[in-house]
Amino acid sequence: MSEDQDTPSPRARRRGQGELEVQVLGALRTAPGPVTAAWVQERLDDGLAYTTVMTILSRLHAKGAVSRARAGRSYRWRAAADAAGLAALRMRRVLDNQADRDAVLASFVTALLPQDEDLLRALLDAASEGA
Numbered sequence: 001m002s003e004d005q006d007t008p009s010p011r012a013r014r015r016g017q018g019e020l021e022v023q024v025l026g027a028l029r030t031a032p033g034p035v036t037a038a039w040v041q042e043r044l045d046d047g048l049a050y051t052t053v054m055t056i057l058s059r060l061h062a063k064g065a066v067s068r069a070r071a072g073r074s075y076r077w078r079a080a081a082d083a084a085g086l087a088a089l090r091m092r093r094v095l096d097n098q099a100d101r102d103a104v105l106a107s108f109v110t111a112l113l114p115q116d117e118d119l120l121r122a123l124l125d126a127a128s129e130g131a
Contacts, residue, residue, distance in 0.1 A: 018090075020048075022083050024056045025065060034069060034076035063089050 027043040028035065041053045057077055060066040065086050068075040081089065098104045112120065 020052075020056050021060055021065070021086060024053065024060060025079050025081070025083060025086060028066060028077060028079035029082060031078070034071075034078045036071070036074060036076060040077065060086075063093070065089055 023044055023046075024040055027040045030043070031039065037050060037053050037057055040057065041048060041050055044053070057066060057068070057075075061068055061077075063086070065079070065081040067078050067080045069078075095101060095104055109117070109120070
C-alpha cells in the first residue's frame with residue numbers, strides 16, 4: 001500500500017517471455033549485421049539486465065530463431081526468424097509435444113475462422129504445387 005494506505009502502490013508491468021523474445025528479435029532485425037548481446041541490451045531501452053538479454057538470446061537460439069558465431073570469448077547474434085517465424089516455431093513445438101498430432105491439427109483446423117481456413121487451404125495448395 002502507499003503512504004496513505006488507501007491505494008495500492010504501482011507495480012511495473014511484468015512482460016511475458018514471448019514479448020521479450022519479440023523485442024529482442026526486433027532489435028536484431030534492425031542490426032547492421034551480427035551484434036553483441038550488449039548491443040541488443042542498449043537497443044531495448046527497458047533497463048533489462050545483461051543476463052536477461054543473454055537468457056532470451058540463448059532461448060531464441062535453442063528455438064532456431066537466432067544464429068550466433070563466436071567472437072573472442074562471446075558471441076555475435078543475428079536474427080534467423082521474424083516475429084511470424086517465432087510464432088510458427090512455437091506452434092510447431094507445441095504440436096511436436098502432443099501424443100495425438102492428428103487430433104490436435106483437426107481441432108485447430110475446425111476452430112479456424114472461414115477466412116483463415118481459406119488462407120490455410122491456399123497456402124497448402126501453393127506448397128504442394130511447389131513440391
